Amino acid sequence: MAKKKPQETTGKGMTVFKSDRHEDIAAIIFSVVVVAGVLIYMAFFVGTISFAAPSDGKILSIGVVENAPIKTGDVLLTMEVKEKKLVHGKTEEKVVKKEIKSKMNGTVIGVKKAAGDQVKKGKDVIMVLKPRTGTLP
Amino acid sequence: MGEQSLVRRILAIIPGLAMMVLTLYVLRTYVEPWMGNQVVLGQKGWLVKSLNLNYILMAIIVGLFYRNVLFRGKIPGWAEEGFRTTRLFIKTGVILLGSLYTLQSLAKVGSIAILLILSFVFGTIIFVMWFGRYIGMDRSMIGTMSAACGVCGVSAAIATSTAVKAKPSDVALALATILGFGVLTMFISPILGKLMQMSDYQFGAWVGTGILNSGQVLATCLAFNPAIAPGTAVAYGEIWNVVRVVSIPFVVFFITVWFWRGEAASEKISLLTLLRDKFPLFVLGFFGMTILSSLDLLGQEGSHTLKLLREVMAWIFGIGLVGIGAYIDVREILAAGGKPLKVGFAAGFIKYVIALAVILLFLPKEAAF
Amino acid sequence: MNLLVAHDGSEQSDKALAAAYQLAEKLGAAITVLTVVPDLCLSSEEVSINECNLITKSLYTDAQAALQRAVDKGADKAVKIEVLIKEGHPVDQIIAAAAETKADFIVLGAHGKHGGGKYLLGSVSSKVAMHSNGNVIIIK
Numbered sequence: 001m002a003k004k005k006p007q008e009t010t011g012k013g014m015t016v017f018k019s020d021r022h023e024d025i026a027a028i029i030f031s032v033v034v035v036a037g038v039l040i041y042m043a044f045f046v047g048t049i050s051f052a053a054p055s056d057g058k059i060l061s062i063g064v065v066e067n068a069p070i071k072t073g074d075v076l077l078t079m080e081v082k083e084k085k086l087v088h089g090k091t092e093e094k095v096v097k098k099e100i101k102s103k104m105n106g107t108v109i110g111v112k113k114a115a116g117d118q119v120k121k122g123k124d125v126i127m128v129l130k131p132r133t134g135t136l137p
Numbered sequence: 138m139g140e141q142s143l144v145r146r147i148l149a150i151i152p153g154l155a156m157m158v159l160t161l162y163v164l165r166t167y168v169e170p171w172m173g174n175q176v177v178l179g180q181k182g183w184l185v186k187s188l189n190l191n192y193i194l195m196a197i198i199v200g201l202f203y204r205n206v207l208f209r210g211k212i213p214g215w216a217e218e219g220f221r222t223t224r225l226f227i228k229t230g231v232i233l234l235g236s237l238y239t240l241q242s243l244a245k246v247g248s249i250a251i252l253l254i255l256s257f258v259f260g261t262i263i264f265v266m267w268f269g270r271y272i273g274m275d276r277s278m279i280g281t282m283s284a285a286c287g288v289c290g291v292s293a294a295i296a297t298s299t300a301v302k303a304k305p306s307d308v309a310l311a312l313a314t315i316l317g318f319g320v321l322t323m324f325i326s327p328i329l330g331k332l333m334q335m336s337d338y339q340f341g342a343w344v345g346t347g348i349l350n351s352g353q354v355l356a357t358c359l360a361f362n363p364a365i366a367p368g369t370a371v372a373y374g375e376i377w378n379v380v381r382v383v384s385i386p387f388v389v390f391f392i393t394v395w396f397w398r399g400e401a402a403s404e405k406i407s408l409l410t411l412l413r414d415k416f417p418l419f420v421l422g423f424f425g426m427t428i429l430s431s432l433d434l435l436g437q438e439g440s441h442t443l444k445l446l447r448e449v450m451a452w453i454f455g456i457g458l459v460g461i462g463a464y465i466d467v468r469e470i471l472a473a474g475g476k477p478l479k480v481g482f483a484a485g486f487i488k489y490v491i492a493l494a495v496i497l498l499f500l501p502k503e504a505a506f
Numbered sequence: 507m508n509l510l511v512a513h514d515g516s517e518q519s520d521k522a523l524a525a526a527y528q529l530a531e532k533l534g535a536a537i538t539v540l541t542v543v544p545d546l547c548l549s550s551e552e553v554s555i556n557e558c559n560l561i562t563k564s565l566y567t568d569a570q571a572a573l574q575r576a577v578d579k580g581a582d583k584a585v586k587i588e589v590l591i592k593e594g595h596p597v598d599q600i601i602a603a604a605a606e607t608k609a610d611f612i613v614l615g616a617h618g619k620h621g622g623g624k625y626l627l628g629s630v631s632s633k634v635a636m637h638s639n640g641n642v643i644i645i646k
Contacts, residue, residue: 016146016147016149016150016218016221016222017225017555018555019554019555019556020554020555020556020557021418023224023225023228023554023555024228024417024418024419024422025418026225027225027228027229027232027419027422028232028418028419028421028422028425030225030229031229031232031233031422031426034229034233034446034449034453035233035236035426035429035435035446038442038445038446038449039435039436039442041445042436042441042442042445046441049441054439072437103436103437103439103440103441104440104441131441136436136440136442137436137440137441137442210595210598211545211548211594211595211598212548217548220548221548223551224551224554227551290552291550291552291553291557292552292553292554292557295553295557295560295561296557299560304568308561312546312549312550316549316550350550350552351552352551352552457551460551461551464548464549464550464551465550466548466549468595469544469549469595
């Protein structure tokens with residue numbers, strides 16, 4: 001009539017973080033590392049940036065030339081786009097002229113498209129830019 | 138158990154983590170573009186557009202497949218630690234999402250969110266308390282289930298269960314119920330949202346209003362609209378989610394007080410202790426990112442810096458989502474039953490439908506930002 | 507001869523245990539009483555490490571208490587009794603435990619405490635009967 005004690009609780013084994021708090025702090029550190037990494041890369045290490053079309057449309061004019069310097073706020077190009085607006089609950093489409101301004105300081109390395117070209121959002125590269133080192137493009 | 142060295146711990150997570158990263162890489166680089174080019178029912182990319190089968194849902198589905206088919210319901214020891222890092226990735230992703238807001242926009246959308254969430258959380262709790270009593274569930278279970286359904290969180294359920302002395306095996310059933318319902322809504326909601334032509338704002342609000350847990354809110358919003366930017370579903374949904382998560386200590390306190398009918402409550406629990414233990418610290422990281430973004434330190438809207446940051450965020454989420462899928466044990470969910478299942482499904486379904494009605498009726502398509 | 511009895515705390519499993527005690531006495535067999543505890547730590551990504559440990563501990567404590575009560579019921583029988591707690595899915599763990607303890611028979615109740623699942627999937631007992639390599643005795 002032997003009775004044995006029930007098995008001891010098997011430990012949950014190894015977990016990377018000792019507690020929830022540790023995990024939270026690790027997540028915060030991870031995000032800081034990610035942000036710092038992105039910022040540092042963009043400020044110092046990124047070579048050239050291919051500037052793709054920000055929306056579907058037609059290029060009306062290009063505002064810069066190759067090898068020219070650009071500043072934040074300079075007009076890079078003007079495009080004709082179809083904008084959807086919600087007017088009184090109905091979606092209306094309007095064709096508008098948009099000025100695409102530069103968000104960075106740097107130099108224009110190359111211009112790939114010309115006035116009159118139709119471009120697709122995200123797919124067609126309009127120009128290649130080189131940001132000034134130490135600034136965020 | 139004992140202390141394990143840092144190196145050993147890192148080595149332990151590599152296999153599972155590598156599996157998740159590799160899966161996401163294959164999905165984003167090969168599978169999603171391929172699916173976008175398939176012509177189904179006469180429309181190119183129908184799979185991605187109509188069924189919302191972007192890399193988000195596919196990551197979850199593959200994770201589900203790993204857990205339930207490949208590994209037959211139990212994640213093997215060599216992959217366990219790696220898959221556990223999912224939580225880290227999701228938390229990091231949420232923190233980084235703080236960069237989508239500025240303090241002003243957060244305040245504007247946040248106030249509506251707080252109002253909606255609190256009314257839904259406490260409304261559900263009251264419903265569960267009534268319904269549970271109506272079908273004769275015992276009080277501990279009612280307390281636990283109301284926390285679980287109200288905040289729709291595993292954490293809330295567990296925290297409450299200890300305070301109201303519920304049986305852990307019953308808590309297990311409650312968890313399975315919430316999870317099961319959450320998984321269903323995760324796949325159905327984006328389709329419903331598109332059918333009803335909800336805007337990103339409305340969809341984010343609906344999903345974030347405590348229907349699903351943190352990971353599922355992210356997944357569902359991203360499934361509806363994979364873009365990570367201010368004004369997208371995930372941007373709105375996340376605010377709602379953050380408010381919900383922050384309300385957990387308060388909910389636990391409220392239910393504990395109810396359970397002990399106020400008298401001995403102060404002995405059992407104190408709000409301060411609860412806040413200290415249960416307040417999700419990573420939310421502070423979220424606000425930190427919002428501050429950074431308000432100070433324009435992260436680059437201007439439309440800049441390549443922000444684009445890269447958001448691309449990185451998409452990867453971090455993607456990896457986490459594979460893990461979320463892998464955490465879903467279909468057999469365990471189906472094995473649950475009895476009263477908790479009925480109450481859980483009733484509360485979840487009603488909340489789902491009412492939230493939908495409220496949002497469609499009262500929330501405009503465009504938000505403050 | 508070894509018997510493995512699966513016990514989940516339900517009335518049915520108590521009946522199964524009582525029947526197993528009778529059988530064991532007659533056959534001169536040893537009994538291992540098994541409880542399977544669900545593995546909740548990997549049930550949701552929302553379960554933090556603290557919560558995982560908390561839940562596991564309470565599940566084990568519960569299981570141990572239930573097992574102790576079950577064992578005490580057989581204290582007056584001249585039967586060798588051992589207890590075992592395993593973690594995971596009931597069907598898998600019962601079959602694994604049977605192999606581990608080299609059980610000649612698995613004894614379990616016709617249905618346990620799981621609710622809705624039995625309508626969707628069939629009960630634990632029928633699945634064990636289906637998948638087990640050894641003999642299964644189902645107590646009604």
